[in-house]
Amino acid sequence: MPQAAAQEEPLITQKKLEFVLLLLCAAALVVSGIGPFDRLTWFLEVWPVMLGLPLLVLTSGRFPLSFLVYVLLFVHALILLVGGHYSYANVPLGFWLQDVFDFTRNHYDRIGHLAQGFIPALLAREILVRTSPLKGSRWLPFLVVCFCLAFSALYELLEWAAAVVLGEGADEFLGTQGDPWDTQTDMFLALSGAVASLLLLSKWHDRSMARLTAAVGR
Template identity: 35%
Template sequence: MGLPAAQRWWLLACLAGVPLSAVGAAYPPNTWLQVGPVVAGIPLAWWELRRWPMSTASVGWVCAFVLLHLFAARWTYSSVPYDAWGHAAFGFQRNMFDRLVHFASGLCFALPLVEAGMRHARLTRRMAVTFMLLAVLAIGALYEIFEWMLTLGLSPEAAEQYNGQQGDMFDAPKDMALALLGALVWMISARLRRDRSQSAPWGA
């Protein structure tokens, strides 16, 4: 069974984003860590979607997150020059782009996780939402553990550039909390849309 055309275009867009992120990267030593998983993941996603189909909306949400990740990886998360683009008025004491991406992780993966639970695990809607919230927290925790273990083998400079902790000792729990917040925002907005139109698919 072939992929819908829209899903193929989403995956190709992610593939096209790889050289745009890698070529001329601001911190080349970390490029393979941030871009490499995308290169490996695209053919895997293509194969998995043929075996376990998902809606184009779910694929679009995941690919939108991947593109945001590639954009941030171009500079490394803690060095995206949004202040230079006219956003200095916010007055942040640190570069907050990594916080945005963690929030987006919960927001973008909420629908795919709920859909996977309902479509492939035969969960009820309530159980699928519970699964989604727990999965977002678990994925966030596993990623923070992965970052910690990875930095044990990196130089201090490379570790700081990859982690983007920026001196905040509570960086990891804040990142996890923002991912959960993104998932909750999606959940509430989806529920409001469903209440307005009971005939619409949940989260459509």
């Protein structure tokens, strides 16, 4: 088989899989919005998916991402959509973990904030590797972690702004569950997630980016 044809076939397969992820994510968004715990909380939690999904579609032709990053973004979207539907303090998975490990609270929001560092870390890494001179630089992981911390801090500021504007109406969105250190814990989890992602997935991410580059030439 000619090399060009060999490259084209995996690319077509990946595009089909990406389309499946897109359909599943859109379906999950619709299902998440059916009878949520609180409509305002649902919107506040899922707006990143509403914004990110069309943005990824619009940029998929000019700047497609590696398949690994698309899969991780899909997982992140599901975490947000489930949290938005139930509100983070009421997600059944969190109650199950609470029973199994004898936690004092529903920790589903901790999963969300860990993912808030773990998944955006590879998105930031891919953009920097492909659009800047940082590929192979020792500064790359440091700057990726800095981005994730800044992103987490921005999200906490948005939660603070919602609390100021909405008052008690933002309680479900904040999901502190009485923890005075909730904000600090959330940012620490995002930091931990970013570091873990770089340590565990960087080589896999490089291979995924290499396959994309071989297929599309950028």
